[in-house]
Amino acid sequence: MVEQPTTHTTLEPVRLRTAAPPVHPRGAVFLDRDGVLNDVRGAGDASLPPRRIEELAIASDAPSSVDRLRAAGFVLIVVTNQPDVARGTMTLDAAVQVTGAVADALALDDGYVCAHDGPDGCDCRKPRPGMLTRAGRDWDLALDHCWLIGDRWVDVAAAEGAGVRPVLLERSYSWDRSGGANAPPGLTPEFRGATLGACVSYVLAGS
Helix, strand or coil: CCCCCCCCCCCCCEECCCCCCCCCCCCEEEECCECCCECCCCCCCCCCCCCCHHHCCECCCHHHHHHHHHHCCCEEEEEEECCHHHHCCCCHHHHHHHHHHHHHHCCCCEEEEECCCHHHCCCCCCCCCHHHHHHHHHHCCCHHHCEEEECCHHHHHHHHHHCCEEEEECCCCCCCCECCECCCCCCCCCEEECCHHHHHHHHHHHC
């Protein structure tokens, strides 16, 4: 079951699970949430997260894509920035509940939610690598044997910072400013795919 805390006063991410099954030696695939595992709100030209369960729509190719990764033996972990919590436009309970619903619907192994905004100075808000390094400790992962599939440059930067192999599900907004910052010069994913299925195929071929 997913925990749903009502308060979060530290600069650590909220973890969805409290116990982990045995780690498979193949490693993990980290998956961004909005725009990768679930549809964004609106016309799809901006990364707008669902604000409550009623707005959640699992992406059409997410179940089959996740099933392929699971069959290959990967641990599957969702890692998501939810700065609307810090901005006061979403509650922490809502952010964790929606993330937990995604994890439950896709039978993911774990998940981490950063509820902070840039001025908070946390280490977990992508493009910083804190959620990945925290998961690496929790799961005893060799991060250089892990992958991250995300739809924004901050995902690529976080992966690079953690020593994880970055794959970009490229969207029209992938390279837009995030948290008031532009993508650093030279930031390049290992692979760019137009669909989640294409990204998963690259991971499976390269593992």
